[in-house]
Every structure is written in structure tokens, then in C-alpha cells.
Amino acid sequence: MDSSGAPRKLVVVGGGMVAQRFVEALRARDTAGTWQVDVFAEEPRKPYDRVALTKYFEVRDPEELTLGDPALWDDPLVTLHRDCAVTAIDREARTVTDRLGRVHPYDELVLATGSNAAMPPIPGNDLPGVFVYRTIDDVAALRGWVEEKRAAGTTEKGFVKPVRGAVIGGGLLGLEAAGALKALGAEATVIEFGTHLMGVQIDLGGGHALKRLINGKGIGVRPETATKEMKAHRRTGHVGHLDFADGGRLDVDVVVVATGVRPRDELGRASGLAIGERGGVVVDLDCRTEDPNVWAIGEVACIEGRCIGLVAPGYAMAEVVADRLLGGEATFPGADTATKLKLSGVDVASFGDAHGRTEDSMEVVWADPAAGVYKKLVLSDDARTLLGGVFVGDAAPYASLRPMLGSELPGDPGAFLLPEGSGNGAPALELPDDANVCSCNNVTAGQIRGAVTEHACTDVAAVKACTRAGTTCGSCLPLVKKITNTELERAGVTVSNALCEHFELTRAQLFDAVRVADLHTFTEIIGRFGRAAVVADGAEPVASPGRGCDICKPVVASILASLGNGHILSGEQATLQDTNDHVLANLQKDGTYSVVPRMPGGEVTPDGLIVVGQVAKDFGLYTKVTGGQRIDMFGARIEQLPDIWRRLVDAGFESGHAYGKALRTVKSCVGSTWCRYGVQDSVGMAVELELRYRGLRSPHKIKLGVSGCARECAEARGKDVGVIATEKGWNVYVGGNGGFTPRHARLFAEDLTDEELLRTIDRFLMYYVRTADRLQRTAAWIEDIEGGLEGVRQVVMEDSLGIAADLDAAMARHVENYEDEWRAVLEDPEKLRRFSSFVNAPKTADPSLAYVPERGQVRPATEAERASGVVIAGPKLEVRR
Amino acid sequence: MSVTEELPTAGAADGGEVRWERVCLHSDLLPERGAAALLGETQVALFRLADGEVVATQQLDPFSGANVMSRGIVGTRAGVPTVAAPVYKQVYSLETGECLETAGYSPRPGQEPRLVTYPVEVRDGVVHVAVP
Incomplete structure (x- = not known):
């Protein structure tokens, strides 16, 4: 100041x-x-x-x-x-x-x-269809061009002429741009002047491996090629082909120039x-x-x-x-040019002296051309001090080796390059405090340790917030986690993923344990997998694990339901349920419940609407249309629920599971049956999906959406699974949600047939049900699970874990064993007994309930309204039964 | 449906005047779940624990103001029997009524973060509760 x-x-x-x-x-x-x-x-x-x-x-x-x-x-x-x-x-x-x-x-x-972006002085570089790749506007313009070219190349019979793209420049940005062209559905060829791709970061051997991998992704590569001129198409005047110095030629519809920046x-x-x-x-x-x-x-x-x-x-x-x-004395610490990235799904990383230019340096190389893997370490002349490294196809060692730059490696350097699980494990690395772990934010191993020891961070999330490590590109997160956990253990803090005091296991571990051990009751499960009770100071130690709590009981209830153990209120399962599941309705603030009958795909007949309206009227319920395209009726007292549901079930309605951690709704737009623009029957598909997955219990609620065309009126990308119609079938997106942290679902698979779509969603949902944490929506689960979205895609689409048949069978069992929970309750006098208001006065309404009118309906009275006596009605409002 | 009758005052918490009420059969209560009872104007939550013991607390949830405590999940914390409020999930000891976890909420105005407990006796398979 x-x-x-x-x-x-x-x-x-x-x-x-x-x-x-x-x-x-x-x-x-x-x-x-x-x-x-x-x-x-x-x-x-x-x-x-x-x-x-x-x-x-x-x-x-x-x-x-x-x-x-x-x-x-x-x-x-x-x-x-x-x-x-x-x-x-x-x-x-x-x-x-x-x-x-x-x-x-x-x-x-x-x-x-x-x-x-630098534009090299190649003649024709100002033709329409020549782009650079630097800003969001560049990318948007490129996308618009490719989409226009595709539309122009589509004949009336639906034959699509591919859009041919070329990228001039095979560096980081060029490969990114090639990936972008592929993502847009265009063909892509990378033209590189030098001897190999990413010449700044990696050596020739790595470049060769990278070329093979990039080719495998359907991207062409022309190294050692100088572009002489870009020529216009005779008719359109747009860029039409490239002429190379070696006399070669490449026909193109779009060119991205990525030769560097100024x-x-x-x-x-x-x-x-x-x-x-x-x-x-x-x-x-x-x-x-x-x-x-x-x-x-x-x-x-x-x-x-x-x-x-x-x-x-x-x-x-x-x-x-x-x-x-602010008066400090900081100086630039020198450029850390370490790079790690994923190009079109290919891992590439390099750090330090990647080219081995240090005098007398030596190189240790591990290459597996068949697998497309190339790994190299550059070491000092005594083969001990780490000077640099290159990783192509498998960058796993990068995170732990990069911070060791300039330090002595313990043991045989070659051991760090062997594939994981080859038996010859790399020696454990203890990073020096000044080792830079997060190069984006300049965070050292010492700072991460300090976050634990001095700032009392107890997990990775806290360490990230405290130090900003891993908050930019995230490539160092595995290492941050490792250092954090090691430090926590050293500080005597047990790193706990325990569900609660009764179970040491995570939800996913418990799910597997219950499934494999074939257990069917909570008593068996806590007896087998529970841990001895933690006892208050001075109290007698207790040998038994206790009787569970509000955390683990609903988790076990959900696991048992997902594994198919009959009605959720049968036998001991009833004691595990949260009040919503226990009375199959949603608890509201005054202690009454709301009732939601299922309306698959948001479709309802006029007669169905009349029944819902009449029931609401007769029981004095407040009605509201939900975000999931169905009708919610509020203010039902516990003892009224069976009477309400008898009328709904008689009219053909079923439980909507609005109360459960389960499939909620499949939202849809009206689709091709009515809409002028729809290309597929989205309502039909939504109904089929909702009927298929209804009643599926899961770690958190699940919502789906189906849109009949790319206009996306069903907002499917805001759902855990979003399905969007294409001319050729269905695109499926996963991991979307609204709520506190809204997420857009990300593209998972394209142009699926009906059958492929069902199989994909079957596996995705069942994999989620089995492996997600308690109360973890699909978005957070995808972020957490090994391999992220790509990992899930491999499990679901390519069966990388060999569990697809098992997931399919589990979903088939679910579909086969589905029964309407409410119908089953109405048929069982024992279960019906639970719906009494008072054990000594089963049909007496809670005398404390009070309502006031608002916009033609009722709502619970506020404290002030109760005091001032404006309440219009006590609990008994219904006109007739 | 409640019937008032004379019973010894043993077990009364404060030694003041209490009324023992017959509430229901022990077998009317489900193991490890709660049930509400209406004793005059007082709403009470009864819980049948795993070992068959029955305990009673107020039915009013101090954090939501709704009469719902009987609908919470029954469990244990460090060996102590507990109930979790069904609305905002506070956890209470069923031995003392003390709130073990407020879950980040404050009680409604005029409410204390604890549950009143009532003496319970099971005689000849009938649950009796003492209310002031």
C-alpha cells in the first residue's frame, strides 16, 4: 500500500x-x-x-x-x-x-x-481450410469446418465420404491436433519435417515406437517430409492437396498447422x-x-x-x-521441461536430458516393439545418477523416477524399466525432500510430507487442497498418494478406507467378500467380516463386532439387494433399511412421506393420470411433477401408505424406487414417433431401459436419459448414463449428474445397435454396482477407478478383466428376478404391520401434523403459523377412502 | 388403546410421580427396530435391541421437530446401543439419550441435543413404560 x-x-x-x-x-x-x-x-x-x-x-x-x-x-x-x-x-x-x-x-x-501459433511461410497457408491450433476459437472453427465438409460429403443415400485431414508438424501440439481430427471423425496424417515425432522431447528410438502406436490409432505419419505448397481445390477454392519437397502429394479437405509458437x-x-x-x-x-x-x-x-x-x-x-x-527474493529455479501426456490414448513422457547429450552419459533401454513400448534412462558415466528418461507406450515409471532427476538411483537402473509384475520389482524409492513431485505447481516431496506432519492433512484430498500438488495435470497424483500414505503411516495414522467402526473393508471389498463367501444375512456378514468393537476408555473390551450402524447397515442392505436376496423387507434385511426403504416412500421434513409411482420413460396414460389425481385428492396429498418426468405426492402418513398403494397397484402402477439408492428414472424426449426431428424412438428405448433396470440397487441413485436426436431435449448428458440417438444407432455417454457438483456425461461408445446398447449399459451399471464406494455417483467412481474412463471402457467394451460374462449374468438375474416391492408388501400381512402410526394405536394419525393452504394445495405449517393458529387442518384431511 | 394400571415405581428415573402404562406385547416389536407409541398426549419411541431388551425415548426428533425417532436405524457405537435420527442422521446413545454425533446440525429452537429416556419393564411378555 x-x-x-x-x-x-x-x-x-x-x-x-x-x-x-x-x-x-x-x-x-x-x-x-x-x-x-x-x-x-x-x-x-x-x-x-x-x-x-x-x-x-x-x-x-x-x-x-x-x-x-x-x-x-x-x-x-x-x-x-x-x-x-x-x-x-x-x-x-x-x-x-x-x-x-x-x-x-x-x-x-x-x-x-x-x-x-507460428504460420510457416508455405505458399497457400492462407487458403480456406487451413487452421492453427491454439485457442478455443481455433478449435471451434476447426470443428465447424470438419462438420461442414462431412455434411457436404454425405450423399442422399447416406454414403459418407471421409473428411481427409493433415497436420503439419509432429510435435506435441501436432499430435494433439491429429487426435482432435480423429475425434471429429476425420482422417489424419501427420507431416513431420524432422526424423521422428516429438523430436524435442524424445529420441529416435522413442519416436519409432511412438509412430507405430500412433499408426495403430489410425493416424498416418510421414517423417522427414517438407511441405512445399498447399494447393487449392479447383472447384471449391478450399485447400485441396499438399505438395511435398520429395515430389509426393496428399489430398486433403482440412489442414492444421502446428509447427511451433512465436x-x-x-x-x-x-x-x-x-x-x-x-x-x-x-x-x-x-x-x-x-x-x-x-x-x-x-x-x-x-x-x-x-x-x-x-x-x-x-x-x-x-x-x-x-x-x-510482495517483497520476496524468489528466483526462477530453471526450466523443468519434463513432459507427460496421453496422445490419442498413447502414453508419452520424457524428462531431463532425454537425448543423452551430457558428456559420457550412458543409456539403459528397454524396448518391446511388439507391445509398442520403449523406455530409456540416461545415466551418468558410473551408471548411478539419473540424468533423464524417455517413456513411450508405458509411462508408469515416470511419476516416481522424474523427481529422482540428479539423484543416485538405488540398485540396478534396469529394474526400473521392467514391466510391472515381471517379478523383478524396482527398488523402493525414498524421495529426497527437495525432489520436485508436482512440476505444474512446483511442489516438493518435502512440502507434501509437511502437509501431513505440520498441517494435519489426513488424506490426498486434503494434501491437494493444502499444497496444490496434482491439481493441474494430475500426472503426479499416484506419487502424491504414495508419499501422503507413507507419511501418514509414519505418523502413526492408520490409512483407513474402513466403512465404519464395524467393517475394516471398503464397500467394494465388502461386496466381493459377500458375493464370494455367498453370505445372505447381516448377522453372518458382520460375524465373518466385522471387526471387534472399539471400546470407550475404561470400558470392558468387547469381543463381538457390535450390531452395525446407520453407515454399514444400509450398505449391507444394498449389497444384499444387488446380489438378489429376495424382498428388501424380508427377515433380518428389514432391520438394515433406512426409513425410506423400510416404508418404501420418501421421508419429508414433518415426518410424513411422499409417494412416487413409476412412469417408465415419463410415459403415462390419461387413465393413469386420473387415478393418480384421484388418489392425491382423496388422501389430501400435495402433488408436484418431478425432474424425472413423473408425479410426486406429498404428505402421506405412514399408516396411509398401504391404502394409497393398494389403489395405485390396482390401477397397474408399480413402485418408482424414488426412496432407494437405485435406478430412479429414464428421462426421454418424445423421439421419432412424434417429433419432426427425432431419428430414433427415444421413448420406446427409455421405457425398455427403465423396465430393465427398475429395482436395481446401487451405491447411490442412478438416473438415465434418452434423447431422440442430437438436440438432446432429454438432457441425457446430465445423467449417469445418457443415450443419444444418431442416424446409425445410439451414442452412449456416462458419468453425468446434476446436484451439488454438476457433471456432463462423457462419450463412452458410438453408433451402437439396440442390442449393443443394452449390453453396454448392463455391464457399465453392474461394474459400478460392484466396485463403487458408498454414496459414490458414477462420475466420482470413474474418476477414482483404475484407468479412469478408458479403464472402464476397456472392462465394458473389451472385457479387459475377463468379467464381462459374469456382469452379463448378474444383470440377467436381476432382470429375471424383479418383482414390484409394493405389490409384494400388500400381499404379506406380516410386512403390512410395519405401517402403523403407533404400536398401541395403529390407525391414529400423528396429532402433531398441521397444514396450511397454498396455491390451491396444502403444505406443512411453519412454526410461526402453528403458534398464530392459522393452521387450516390437522392430520385428518382426506375426504374419503 | 393404552391401559393405566398400578405398578411399582421401581426404575423411575427421577423418583417423581410416574404412571406405568401397558403399551404392547413384546412380540409386537421387531428386533433392532423402533416403534412409536402414544401415551396420552406423549409420543414415545420404543426400541427392541438385539438381546431382547426394550428401551424408550422421546419420539420427537430435536433437530427436525418431527415425531420420527422410532424410524431410525438401530445399531451400536463402541458397544453402546444407538439410534440414528432418520431425518438428519444424528446418533444418540440408547442408554443415556445423549447425542453422540450432531452430524453438523443444530437442534431446533427450544430443543436440547439429547433424547429424554423413559423407564421400561417387560412383565409377562407385556411392555410397560413409565411416563411422568
């Missing part, structure tokens, strides 16, 4: 990833409010994750790529000017001018303008700052330019004589300047 106490003015030019990180770091540390920050961004959106640009094809929602906590931009000390590039800097007056001509003064100025240093040049030989604003190791009030960070900064096109060093610079502006 200046002497008057007002914050000083800080202007940030640029709104990319590094700018976001800089502002975040500054605001986190500037607790005194020293700086008022103005950020000028050229793009019309909040800073987003450019590294994940390809993900845009999957999520199709730019918001999902937004970086960090959006609340940062609501901070009163931060102003983000979007779509508002800075056009001039006056260093003498210490002002910047934005594109609208407004002048903003600054005390300190930070340049974070990043880079532009720093956006024009503001620095114009204001007379020193510029590096190959561009970039020259800065010292403190990231300050020759002007003491101007700083440069990220790709625009020329540091140690070069610009670095990676995000991690940019983040390091952001941290340095944030520290300096």
Missing part, C-alpha cells in the same frame, strides 16, 4: 494460464490487500486450460475448461477485462492503453501475453524493451525486464536466453513475480 493506504496498481497484460496462476498466487499471499490487479485478456472468456484443449471436443462446453476457482474473478481487488487487449504501453507515464482507447495507469506491469512480444518491442534473439521479452532470473517496473512471465519471457513453450516453467515464473511484488 502507498502512504495513503490505498492499494497500488498492478496491470497484467494477457489472460492465459500463466496470468491466471499469477493472479491466484498473488491474491493468495497478498493478505494485506497491497495490490489492486487489472487483468487485460484478448479472448472473450476467463482463463482456460489450453493444455486440455482437445478435451473441448469431448465436453463441448468452454466453461468446463475454465481454470481454477472462478471466485478469483469476483475478488474486489481483481478486475478481469475480457475481450480487451492492450494496444500500447507508455513506460515513461506508466500507463497502458486498451483497444477501446482507455488509458490505465500502473505502478507495476506484468506481461503475460503468451505466444501465437512469443507475443510486440508490446515489448514497441515500448523499446530488450528482445531476445529468437523473440521474447528479455528478463533476468527474477523475471524483471530492464525496466524495474515491468515484468514478463510465461511464453513471452525470454529467460536464460530462450522462450519456453511449456506451462510448468510459466507457472514457476508466475510464482517468482508474485513473491517479488
Whole structure:
């Protein structure tokens, strides 16, 4: 703050990833409010994750790529000017001018303008259909072009001419772009001038392995090829083919140029700052330019004589300047150019001296061309100190080896490269405290240990929140978890995945245990798998595991139901159920329940509607249409439930399981039977799915949706399983939900037939039921499970675990054994006894219930209304039975 | 349906004037579940534990204000029998009525985070509860 106490003015030019990180770091540390920050961004959106640009094809929602906590931009000390590039800097007056001509003064100025995609001077590079790959707008334009070309190439008979794409440049970005073209359904060929793909990061051997793997994904690769010219198509004038220096030619409909980036240093040049030989604003190791009030960070900064096109060093610079502006002494620690990524499903990683350029260095290589795996370590001349590494096809050793860079490896270096489970396990690595574990956020092993020992973090989530390790690219998370757990054990904290005090196991473990041991009652299960009770201080030790609790009992109830153990209220199972399941209705705030009959696919006959309306009227129930396309009736007292359900069951309705952790609804749009645009019968499919999975008990509620065309009126991508009709069949998306943390479902499989669709969903749901944690929705489960979405896809589509037949059989049993829970209760006097209001007055209504009218219906009276006596009705409201 | 009759006052919590009421048959209660009873104007929750013992608490849930305690899940914590409130899942000791876990909620205005317990006797298969 200046002497008057007002914050000083800080202007940030640029709104990319590094700018976001800089502002975040500054605001986190500037607790005194020293700086008022103005950020000028050229793009019309909040800073987003450019590294994940390809993900845009999957999520199709730019918001999902937004970086960090959006609340940062609501901070009163931060102003983000979007779509508002800075056009001039006056260093003498210490002002910047934005594109609208407004002048903003600054005390300190930070340049974070990043880079532009470089366009090489190839003739024809300005033809329509030639794109670069840098921003969301680039990606959106590319998508639009490919979709247009596909539409133009589709004949009336449905024959589709493939869209042919080429990518010039076989580096990181080029491979990303090739993957993007494939994801858009286009053909892709990568044209690389050098000897092999990703020449900056990996060596020739790795490049060969990578080429084979990329070819296997259906992407062509032409190394050692110079593009001489891009030629227009005779008729359209769009880009039509490429001419190569070697005389070759490639016909194309779209070209992506990804040959590198150029720093956006024009503001620095114009204001007379020193510029590096190959561009970039020259800065010292403190990231300050020759002007003491101007700083440069990220790709625009020329540091140690070069610009670095990676995000991690940019983040390091952001941290340095944030520290300096608050009086610190931080300097740039040197660029960590380690890279790990998944390109079209292929793991590639490199770190340190990947090319073995250190004098007298030696290399240890493990290659399996058949499996498409190449792994190499670069070591000092005594074969002990780790200098670098390259991993293609299997990057598993990367996470633990990269932080050992510059350290001595224990034991035989070759052991680190052998495939997992080859028996010759790698020696355990104890990382030094200064080893950098998370290069994105510059977090060391010591900081992670400190989070446990000094900040009392007790799990990975807490460590992530405390240190930010693993919050950007996530590649270090396995290592973060390992260090955290080792440290917790060292501190005497047992790392517990226990369900509760009665079971040491997780839900998934317990599910397997119960299934394999073929147990059918809670008493057997807790006797066999429960643990001895924890006893309060001073009390006699108890040998028995106790009798369960509100955590484990519903879990066991759900497991028993999923495994098919008859009615959920039969025998001892009844004692395990939460009140909702125990009375097959949803408890509301005043102690009454709501009743939801199933309406598969949201379809209901006029007669059905009349019955529902008449029942609600006769019992004085409040009615509301739910988000799941059915009708909820509120205010039913426990003793009324059987009478209500007798009428509903007689009219052909069944339980809607609105009360259960189970399949809820399959929402649908009206589909091709009525809709002008529908391409498949979405209601028919929704009804079939709902009838198939009704009653399926699961770790949490499950919702499905079916849309009849790509307009997606059923909002299927907000569901655990979303089905969207295509011309050729069905696309299925998984892992969506609304609620507290909304998620869009992600594409799982395309153009399935009806039969394939059912099989896919059968397996997906059954795999989820068996392996998810308690109260874990599908989105969180997919995130947690080994291999993520791709892992689940392999299990479901390719049977990678060899359990598909078992999952199919389990679902077939479920479908076969389904019975309506309510009908079964009505037929059993023993179960009906549970629906009494008072054991000594079974039909007497709870005298404390009170209601007031509102918009033509009733609702529970508030405390104040009860006191003032405006209550219109006690519990007895029904007009007739 | 409740019948008032004379019974010894043994077991009364505060030694004050209590009324023993016959409530139901022991076999009317399901093992490890609760049931509500209406004793005059007082609503009581009865719980039959795994070993057959019957305990009684108030039916009013202090955190929701609804009369629902009998519908909670019965279990144990460190060997102590418990019930979990069905609305917001607070856990209470069935020995003392003490709230062992508030689950992050506060009781309704005017309510204490604990359950009143009532003395219970089972005589000749009939459950009797003492109410003030």
C-alpha cells in the first residue's frame, strides 16, 4: 500500500494460464490487500486450460475448461477485462492503453501475453481450410469446418465420404491436433519435417515406437517430409492437396498447422524493451525486464536466453513475480521441461536430458516393439545418477523416477524399466525432500510430507487442497498418494478406507467378500467380516463386532439387494433399511412421506393420470411433477401408505424406487414417433431401459436419459448414463449428474445397435454396482477407478478383466428376478404391520401434523403459523377412502 | 388403546410421580427396530435391541421437530446401543439419550441435543413404560 493506504496498481497484460496462476498466487499471499490487479485478456472468456484443449471436443462446453476457482474473478481487488487487449504501453507515464482507447495507469506491469501459433511461410497457408491450433476459437472453427465438409460429403443415400485431414508438424501440439481430427471423425496424417515425432522431447528410438502406436490409432505419419505448397481445390477454392519437397502429394479437405509458437512480444518491442534473439521479452532470473517496473512471465519471457513453450516453467515464473511484488527474493529455479501426456490414448513422457547429450552419459533401454513400448534412462558415466528418461507406450515409471532427476538411483537402473509384475520389482524409492513431485505447481516431496506432519492433512484430498500438488495435470497424483500414505503411516495414522467402526473393508471389498463367501444375512456378514468393537476408555473390551450402524447397515442392505436376496423387507434385511426403504416412500421434513409411482420413460396414460389425481385428492396429498418426468405426492402418513398403494397397484402402477439408492428414472424426449426431428424412438428405448433396470440397487441413485436426436431435449448428458440417438444407432455417454457438483456425461461408445446398447449399459451399471464406494455417483467412481474412463471402457467394451460374462449374468438375474416391492408388501400381512402410526394405536394419525393452504394445495405449517393458529387442518384431511 | 394400571415405581428415573402404562406385547416389536407409541398426549419411541431388551425415548426428533425417532436405524457405537435420527442422521446413545454425533446440525429452537429416556419393564411378555 502507498502512504495513503490505498492499494497500488498492478496491470497484467494477457489472460492465459500463466496470468491466471499469477493472479491466484498473488491474491493468495497478498493478505494485506497491497495490490489492486487489472487483468487485460484478448479472448472473450476467463482463463482456460489450453493444455486440455482437445478435451473441448469431448465436453463441448468452454466453461468446463475454465481454470481454477472462478471466485478469483469476483475478488474486489481483481478486475478481469475480457475481450480487451492492450494496444500500447507508455513506460515513461506508466500507463497502458486498451483497444477501446482507455488509458490505465500502473505502478507495476506484468506481461503475460503468451505466444501465437507460428504460420510457416508455405505458399497457400492462407487458403480456406487451413487452421492453427491454439485457442478455443481455433478449435471451434476447426470443428465447424470438419462438420461442414462431412455434411457436404454425405450423399442422399447416406454414403459418407471421409473428411481427409493433415497436420503439419509432429510435435506435441501436432499430435494433439491429429487426435482432435480423429475425434471429429476425420482422417489424419501427420507431416513431420524432422526424423521422428516429438523430436524435442524424445529420441529416435522413442519416436519409432511412438509412430507405430500412433499408426495403430489410425493416424498416418510421414517423417522427414517438407511441405512445399498447399494447393487449392479447383472447384471449391478450399485447400485441396499438399505438395511435398520429395515430389509426393496428399489430398486433403482440412489442414492444421502446428509447427511451433512465436512469443507475443510486440508490446515489448514497441515500448523499446530488450528482445531476445529468437523473440521474447528479455528478463533476468527474477523475471524483471530492464525496466524495474515491468515484468514478463510465461511464453513471452525470454529467460536464460530462450522462450519456453511449456506451462510448468510459466507457472514457476508466475510464482517468482508474485513473491517479488510482495517483497520476496524468489528466483526462477530453471526450466523443468519434463513432459507427460496421453496422445490419442498413447502414453508419452520424457524428462531431463532425454537425448543423452551430457558428456559420457550412458543409456539403459528397454524396448518391446511388439507391445509398442520403449523406455530409456540416461545415466551418468558410473551408471548411478539419473540424468533423464524417455517413456513411450508405458509411462508408469515416470511419476516416481522424474523427481529422482540428479539423484543416485538405488540398485540396478534396469529394474526400473521392467514391466510391472515381471517379478523383478524396482527398488523402493525414498524421495529426497527437495525432489520436485508436482512440476505444474512446483511442489516438493518435502512440502507434501509437511502437509501431513505440520498441517494435519489426513488424506490426498486434503494434501491437494493444502499444497496444490496434482491439481493441474494430475500426472503426479499416484506419487502424491504414495508419499501422503507413507507419511501418514509414519505418523502413526492408520490409512483407513474402513466403512465404519464395524467393517475394516471398503464397500467394494465388502461386496466381493459377500458375493464370494455367498453370505445372505447381516448377522453372518458382520460375524465373518466385522471387526471387534472399539471400546470407550475404561470400558470392558468387547469381543463381538457390535450390531452395525446407520453407515454399514444400509450398505449391507444394498449389497444384499444387488446380489438378489429376495424382498428388501424380508427377515433380518428389514432391520438394515433406512426409513425410506423400510416404508418404501420418501421421508419429508414433518415426518410424513411422499409417494412416487413409476412412469417408465415419463410415459403415462390419461387413465393413469386420473387415478393418480384421484388418489392425491382423496388422501389430501400435495402433488408436484418431478425432474424425472413423473408425479410426486406429498404428505402421506405412514399408516396411509398401504391404502394409497393398494389403489395405485390396482390401477397397474408399480413402485418408482424414488426412496432407494437405485435406478430412479429414464428421462426421454418424445423421439421419432412424434417429433419432426427425432431419428430414433427415444421413448420406446427409455421405457425398455427403465423396465430393465427398475429395482436395481446401487451405491447411490442412478438416473438415465434418452434423447431422440442430437438436440438432446432429454438432457441425457446430465445423467449417469445418457443415450443419444444418431442416424446409425445410439451414442452412449456416462458419468453425468446434476446436484451439488454438476457433471456432463462423457462419450463412452458410438453408433451402437439396440442390442449393443443394452449390453453396454448392463455391464457399465453392474461394474459400478460392484466396485463403487458408498454414496459414490458414477462420475466420482470413474474418476477414482483404475484407468479412469478408458479403464472402464476397456472392462465394458473389451472385457479387459475377463468379467464381462459374469456382469452379463448378474444383470440377467436381476432382470429375471424383479418383482414390484409394493405389490409384494400388500400381499404379506406380516410386512403390512410395519405401517402403523403407533404400536398401541395403529390407525391414529400423528396429532402433531398441521397444514396450511397454498396455491390451491396444502403444505406443512411453519412454526410461526402453528403458534398464530392459522393452521387450516390437522392430520385428518382426506375426504374419503 | 393404552391401559393405566398400578405398578411399582421401581426404575423411575427421577423418583417423581410416574404412571406405568401397558403399551404392547413384546412380540409386537421387531428386533433392532423402533416403534412409536402414544401415551396420552406423549409420543414415545420404543426400541427392541438385539438381546431382547426394550428401551424408550422421546419420539420427537430435536433437530427436525418431527415425531420420527422410532424410524431410525438401530445399531451400536463402541458397544453402546444407538439410534440414528432418520431425518438428519444424528446418533444418540440408547442408554443415556445423549447425542453422540450432531452430524453438523443444530437442534431446533427450544430443543436440547439429547433424547429424554423413559423407564421400561417387560412383565409377562407385556411392555410397560413409565411416563411422568
